[in-house]
Amino acid sequence: MGRFLHAFFSPLGLRRAVPQVWDGFQTNIKLMVVAEVLVLALALLIAIVRGLPGRSTFPLRALAIAYTDFFRGTPLILVAYVTALGLPSLQLSFVSNQSLFVYGVLSLTLVYTAYVTEVYRAGIESVHPSQRMAARSLGLNYAQTLRYVILPQAIRRVVPPLLNDFIGLQKDTAIITVVGVTEALAQAGFYSNDFFSYAGYMVAAIFFVLLTIPFARFTDNLIKQRERRERAQLA
Amino acid sequence: MTENGHFVTLAGVSKRFGNNEVLHTIDLSVDLHQVVCLIGASGSGKSTLLRCLNLLEPVDAGTIVIDGQTITNGPVDVNVLRRKIGIVFQAFNLFPHMTVLQNITLAPRKARGLTKAQADAEARELLDRIGLVDKANEFPDRLSGGQQQRVAIVRALAMEPKLMLLDEITSALDPQLVSEVLNLVRELAQTGMTMILATHEMSFAQEVADKVCFLDAGVICEEGPPQQIFTAPKEPRTREFLSRIIEAGRL
DSSP, X not given: OHHHHHHHHOXXXXXXXXXXXXXXXXXXXXXXXXXXXXHHHHHHHXXXXXXXXXXXXXXXXXXXXXXXXXXXXXXHHHHHHIIIIIHHHTOOHHXXXXXXXXXXXXXXXXXXXXXXXXXXXXXXXXXXXHHHHHHHHTTOOHHHIIIIIIHHHHHHHHHHHHHHHHHHHHHHGGGGGGXXXXXXXXXXXXXXXXXXXXXXXXXXXXXXXXXXXXXXXXXXXXXXXXXXXXXXXHO | OOTTSOSEEEEEEEEEETTEEXXXXXXXXXXXXXXXXXXXXXXXXXXXXXXXXXXXXXXXXXXEEETTEEOSSSOOOHHHHHHTEEEEOTTOOOOTTSOHHHHHHHHHHHTSOOOHHHHHHHHHHHHHHTTOGGGTTSOGGGSOHHHHHXXXXXXXXXXXXXXXXXXXXXXXXXXXXXXHHHHHHHHHHHTTOEEEEEOSOHHHHXXXXXXXXXXXXXXXXXXXXXXXXXXXXXXXXXXXXXXXXHHTTOO
């Protein structure tokens, strides 16, 4: 027990590790924020493309389906290797000379956009067809109906599952360490090598938890609020 | 208006869903300022007929001419067409995420190109007419069914339609809320609005209609002035339908 506590939780080790791991964790936060913004926008776009009507849009829809199928099924760690190590090896001017941070954002965005597209799509499909009919019968066109009637209702409904996916993304920023981005996990590793102490990993764990807990509580509250509102409607 | 003077003309209109023929060679004409009531059992094709009129459902055969424009073939801008045809549904279909005022002003702003101030002013005037101006900033779920349906009617009127289609608009309402909605429809009729309504309210149809059409299994079985249809129906199927209605105490 004493050895365990010493290896993971020695007060000196923890205290010493904080600045170094915090230095790396700021990179996790940056990865997360940039990727989340991109995911929110791209996923919405792809979800809209998947729902387009008419035969002429079939190639676009097929492309969107192929994309979501592929990246939902591919492990993030694999995508990270391929983008961060594979793209530079192509020696193409723009594609190959980005920073590791950019490749990290790219991998996270590619994978999580696929998930979030499905979340949006579920939301869009949950809006009753009579809403679309009512909007179209007022003379609004397809895009206006989507913009003012369907999407506002759809997005409101999927906020809790969206936040859930973002908690996943937040944690998965640590995977980007494998391609050499010095984020919290990498710094924790350096620390443990230097001081023969696992306290760095514990500090990293604490940082991740501290970041996800408020997120999780916020999500819970949103769900509860929604339930209360719907129950009020029934009463 | 078409050369024969009718505002709406249907000729040989058919509509099928799969193998089920919902409308079978319907011929119908409606004049400007006329109120036409469609009666008949559920599933007789009343709602489908109304939906075909603003192209929410495409027809499989026949032609529909509205206001001199053939809408069933050739290039038709459905969005432009629908701006002159208002439709109100049984289930209100208000937008739950918008206030009453936003519900009413959305289409005038986006489809008629009014400014927010113009649209708001018009909407408030309409709401004032139905005594709901104090509900302008409420969300639809805070309103009673009757109030919601009146807002839905006003939302359609805000597009200044030349034709109103009312699809069993009182069927989802508690009995005590029906009259407030029917009063509004009655006022509309008095102002000369051209209307086609599918309804189960036979006394109302008798009072307000210029022409009543009895639909049975996708066919207009009988049509005529209300006094004739309700007091001296010629077709046995009309008689049978009406006697069932009378038994149920609805006439």
